[in-house]
Amino acid sequence: MSGERPQSPTLYSAVGGVAGERGGAETPSVSAPARLRAALKRIDIGWSLITGYTVAVYLFMFIPVAIVMLLAFNASQFGAFPMEGLSFRWFVALWNNDAIVRAFRVSFLLGGLTALISTTLGVLAALAIVRYRFPGKNLISTALVAPILVPEVVLAVALLLFLRWLDIPRSFFLLLCGHVIFTLPFVLLVVQARLVTIRRDVEEAAMSLGAGPIATFFEVTLPLLMPAVFAGMLFAFTISFDDITGTLFWKPGGLETVPTQIFAMLRHSVSPEINALGTVMILLTVGLPLLGAGIARRMARTRGG
Amino acid sequence: MNDQAHAVEIREVAKRFGDFTALHPTNLHIGEGSFVTLLGPSGCGKTTTLRIIAGLLEPSQGDILIKGARVNDTPIHRRNLGLVFQNYALFPHKTVFDNVAFGLKYRHVSRDEMADRVAKALELVQLPHLADRFPRQLSGGQQQRIALARAIVIQPDVLLLDEPLSALDANLREDMRVELKRIQDQLGITTIFVTHDQAEALAMSDRIVVMRDGLIEQIGAPEEVYNRPASEFVARFLGNSNVLPGRVESRDDRAIKVAIDGVGTILTEAVEEEGAAEGDPVRVVVRAEKLQLAAPEAQAEAGTSILPGGVEAVDYQGQAARYFVSVNGHQMQAVNAIDERPFRKGEAVSVRIRARDCVLLPSSKTEG
Ligand SMILES: Nc1ncnc2c1ncn2[C@@H]1O[C@H](COP(=O)(O)OP(=O)(O)OP(=O)(O)O)[C@@H](O)[C@H]1O
Ligand SMILES: [Mg+2]
Numbered sequence: 248m249s250g251e252r253p254q255s256p257t258l259y260s261a262v263g264g265v266a267g268e269r270g271g272a273e274t275p276s277v278s279a280p281a282r283l284r285a286a287l288k289r290i291d292i293g294w295s296l297i298t299g300y301t302v303a304v305y306l307f308m309f310i311p312v313a314i315v316m317l318l319a320f321n322a323s324q325f326g327a328f329p330m331e332g333l334s335f336r337w338f339v340a341l342w343n344n345d346a347i348v349r350a351f352r353v354s355f356l357l358g359g360l361t362a363l364i365s366t367t368l369g370v371l372a373a374l375a376i377v378r379y380r381f382p383g384k385n386l387i388s389t390a391l392v393a394p395i396l397v398p399e400v401v402l403a404v405a406l407l408l409f410l411r412w413l414d415i416p417r418s419f420f421l422l423l424c425g426h427v428i429f430t431l432p433f434v435l436l437v438v439q440a441r442l443v444t445i446r447r448d449v450e451e452a453a454m455s456l457g458a459g460p461i462a463t464f465f466e467v468t469l470p471l472l473m474p475a476v477f478a479g480m481l482f483a484f485t486i487s488f489d490d491i492t493g494t495l496f497w498k499p500g501g502l503e504t505v506p507t508q509i510f511a512m513l514r515h516s517v518s519p520e521i522n523a524l525g526t527v528m529i530l531l532t533v534g535l536p537l538l539g540a541g542i543a544r545r546m547a548r549t550r551g552g
Numbered sequence: 553m554n555d556q557a558h559a560v561e562i563r564e565v566a567k568r569f570g571d572f573t574a575l576h577p578t579n580l581h582i583g584e585g586s587f588v589t590l591l592g593p594s595g596c597g598k599t600t601t602l603r604i605i606a607g608l609l610e611p612s613q614g615d616i617l618i619k620g621a622r623v624n625d626t627p628i629h630r631r632n633l634g635l636v637f638q639n640y641a642l643f644p645h646k647t648v649f650d651n652v653a654f655g656l657k658y659r660h661v662s663r664d665e666m667a668d669r670v671a672k673a674l675e676l677v678q679l680p681h682l683a684d685r686f687p688r689q690l691s692g693g694q695q696q697r698i699a700l701a702r703a704i705v706i707q708p709d710v711l712l713l714d715e716p717l718s719a720l721d722a723n724l725r726e727d728m729r730v731e732l733k734r735i736q737d738q739l740g741i742t743t744i745f746v747t748h749d750q751a752e753a754l755a756m757s758d759r760i761v762v763m764r765d766g767l768i769e770q771i772g773a774p775e776e777v778y779n780r781p782a783s784e785f786v787a788r789f790l791g792n793s794n795v796l797p798g799r800v801e802s803r804d805d806r807a808i809k810v811a812i813d814g815v816g817t818i819l820t821e822a823v824e825e826e827g828a829a830e831g832d833p834v835r836v837v838v839r840a841e842k843l844q845l846a847a848p849e850a851q852a853e854a855g856t857s858i859l860p861g862g863v864e865a866v867d868y869q870g871q872a873a874r875y876f877v878s879v880n881g882h883q884m885q886a887v888n889a890i891d892e893r894p895f896r897k898g899e900a901v902s903v904r905i906r907a908r909d910c911v912l913l914p915s916s917k918t919e920g
Pocket of ligand 1: 572601748
């Protein structure tokens with residue numbers, strides 16, 4: 248097929264040339280559509296190659312995830328195919344595993360607090376950066392976003408060494424601080440982007456009507472900012488919930504989050520319980536942002552954003 | 553002290569941004585209930601002045617007084633002002649009702665009274681049926697009316713408007729102009745209005761403050777500013793004017809004869825405060841509408857000057873026409889009502905100028 252393809256344009260143009268000598272006007276109508284058809288066919292093949300390749304890449308990425316989720320429902324003792332029937336036994340086992348339930352509790356608490364603190368700080372920082380002028384503003388705004396750019400391991404080791412140097416023992420509080428530091432940039436960027444679209448004169452109108460700066464913030468700025476605040480909060484929660492690198496470095500002994508718990512369990516054996524745990528994690532970290540995005544979009548619509 | 557008579561007073565107020573002076577030291581009194589317009593070209597400091605009065609901008613020097621009390625240290629939310637912006641600035645997340653009711657929440661007003669006052673304000677701007685809508689569901693003109701309702705429902709001491717009509721299209725702008733003036737008359741509220749549109753300023757104001765490069769050029773009633781411009785800038789900014797440089801040839805107590813450079817002699821009415829002596833360089837300002845074209849054989853009457861000229865171009869406008877007339881090689885503009893037929897290009901005419909339509913300006917000030 249492809250061997251004769253390069254020839255076809257020459258063939259067609261040769262025919263066209265003959266036709267041209269014979270009867271001028273109809274020449275283009277004979278050769279042009281034919282040439283076009285040939286070109287389209289070539290493009291078709293190109294496209295199907297690209298499509299096929301893309302599909303292959305995605306399959307490669309998602310098949311393992313799908314397998315994990317599938318095997319979580321496997322009734323067999325061993326996490327392998329063929330599956331021996333559907334069952335929720337591994338989820339039940341999870342529920343009865345104290346270590347895992349404890350890890351979930353820690354992760355939720357940590358994620359929740361991280362989201363709360365990060366969002367509060369992020370909103371305040373965004374307000375300062377967008378609405379006020381102060382010395383060192385550029386430096387501060389860069390420093391706040393820097394944790395995104397620095398590799399997490401480097402950040403984790405640096406903070407750990409710093410704490411060693413200060414002779415502060417690791418604790419839940421410090422773990423929380425670490426999570427806040429590297430979720431803050433995400434919140435800040437999202438909130439900042441929304442804040443610049445909120446017109447200053449809307450706030451000025453509120454103030455002229457008698458609302459002080461604080462009332463103006465809660466009556467006007469915050470409601471208009473809400474979709475971004477909400478999105479930032481979800482970001483912070485999921486990132487914190489997902490995180491393993493920093494957490495491994497910072498967590499005090501005896502405290503496990505879900506990812507570090509999985510990590511610890513993997514050291515012993517690959518039990519089907521882990522498949523079930525993975526499934527729960529996937530549902531949480533994919534489902535929450537999707538849910539959040541939906542809610543944020545609806546909020547943005549009703550708030551005229 | 554007659555401070556009570558002034559709703560707003562600014563004393564020696566100036567604003568500098570770094571090296572740049574946006575507003576030179578300025579004094580201004582605004583009488584209770586009057587409609588004052590700040591008029592001037594872009595960048596002349598109108599918004600700066602308004603924002604200083606509102607408390608959105610700190611002056612570099614000087615005092616601001618509202619109802620006789622110094623308010624320099626009063627933050628905007630305690631100044632009791634109504635502000636209307638060019639882009640409406642309605643709260644997009646609140647209904648029309650909540651937008652208008654917003655200011656009342658900070659004024660200890662009962663629920664019933666609030667509903668009552670909002671309804672009245674919406675009636676005043678003729679949109680009583682839109683209370684449940686959101687701003688994005690309104691047209692530009694409707695949004696600006698709601699913004700106005702929101703500003704007046706709190707019964708502010710002063711209403712400040714920064715080019716409130718410039719975002720509207722031409723027809724709507726004229727309707728809103730009439731509407732705004734009606735509401736202002738009805739409420740008798742002291743109003744400071746900012747615009748760069750001379751027609752708006754002339755139509756609505758009790759007094760016009762003409763500004764240029766951070767300085768006040770002239771303050772006066774519309775007719776005064778229009779007919780007796782204090783400077784060439786004012787004359788040119790408000791409509792078409794002819795500014796003719798010349799020298800005082802002779803004067804008595806009723807008339808001053810001015811020799812216009814290269815054109816001829818014209819007679820102007822003597823106004824006592826003008827201290828132009830014989831031989832002084834002066835400029836004579838004549839509005840284009842006051843320059844009367846007539847057949848070339850017309851004779852000078854008492855109190856008028858006649859100059860011979862030729863029509864160079866005609867801009868036909870229906871009931872009137874604008875002529876570009878050459879008088880001894882100097883171009884002048886005349887806007888005349890058309891009687892039977894307009895003068896034609898190339899026609900010889902006589903240009904008639906009445907002495908009382910001339911404004912004499914000293915030419916000491918160098919102006920562009
Ligand atoms: N924050 C600022 N920093 C520096 N210069 C400023 C600032 N605000 C205004 N200016 C300058 O001050 C001058 C007056 O500005 P202002 O906004 O008062 O003009 P305006 O008369 O309202 O003009 P327009 O009709 O275009 O609105 C302008 O030259 C402007 O560039
Ligand atoms: Mg302005």
